[in-house]
């Protein structure tokens with residue numbers, strides 16, 4: 001019954017497929033125009049307060065931008081959001097690469113959203129300007145959290161200076177809080193000074209460790225242990241459970257040798273597995289009791305006030321330094337003075353004084 005096939009030839013034309021009617025050219029151009037149209041600061045503020053994630057993302061992009069025009073708009077948005085911020089718990093998480101931070105945040109964040117919390121995850125990672133943010137590459141480790149509509153995950157801001165990255169993260173915290181996120185998790189890799197910066201912007205600081213590796217191997221400095229409100233030994237599963245419990249005892253002993261904290265809080269050591277999720281709820285209980293205690297003593301709000309002052313001073317210091325080193329006169333004179341100091345022609349102090357004089361005289365003109 002089938003009709004004989006015609007030999008195919010490249011001269012034969014097939015009827016083209018006409019575009020479906022739903023694709024309306026003017027609608028497309030309208031969508032493209034809307035996409036290009038930058039929302040005003042008022043629109044962004046309204047969107048953020050409404051819990052709109054696109055508005056929140058856009059505002060964070062403004063905060064991260066180096067364009068001076070964006071900076072002004074970002075400041076307006078932050079100003080509008082500030083009265084609605086501050087109602088959250090800010091948790092810092094640090095630990096060396098591979099300790100399981102991302103896997104832990106996935107387990108912990110999902111646990112929190114199941115409790116009905118709204119969780120935002122931000123990162124301070126000054127080294128990420130090359131890799132475009134560790135969290136971004138990590139999104140596979142946070143598969144569930146990424147899809148969770150009560151979670152907001154933002155890759156770390158890139159920047160040249162830790163101060164710059166930290167400022168952007170601080171401002172992003174405000175935006176997330178105004179958008180209704182009540183638990184903010186700030187992740188940082190335990191390198192450089194980034195833990196100190198994160199410690200100065202969170203209420204609770206959690207240090208992730210693993211058992212079986214010496215402190216040298218884990219690259220953890222004593223100062224970071226002193227900052228921790230909790231040490232969590234991760235990967236306490238399978239054959240590792242015994243070793244993790246042993247490590248817990250050792251850390252507990254070590255922590256008792258540290259001077260008491262200003263908060264009067266005795267740091268806790270726990271074990272957990274980010275994979276089996278064993279111990280995750282205990283960590284939340286620990287954080288909750290810390291919050292309860294520091295709220296009672298007034299330390300919680302005292303610390304936030306101190307942190308605000310700290311960041312104001314930090315910003316002034318950083319801007320002054322930048323301004324100084326960016327002056328063309330200073331740039332050229334600095335090189336000459338360096339040579340003179342190296343050749344013992346002038347003392348380092350005289351060299352510094354003459355540069356500062358040059359700077360201040362220029363400023364007062």
Ligand SMILES: Nc1nc2c(ncn2[C@@H]2O[C@H](COP(=O)(O)OP(=O)(O)OP(=O)(O)O)[C@@H](O)[C@H]2O)c(=O)[nH]1
Pocket residue numbers: 095096097098099100101102103104134138141189234235236237272273274275276
């Ligand atoms: N057995 C076990 N493995 C874990 C656990 N948590 C994380 N891992 C594994 O450890 C490896 C590193 O985990 P990540 O979550 O990527 O560690 P990270 O600290 O975020 O690493 P960086 O992003 O490189 O700093 C992965 O292979 C994880 O599957 C755990 O609780 N138990």
Ligand SMILES: [Mg+2]
Pocket residue numbers: 101102103134138
């Ligand atoms: Mg990671």
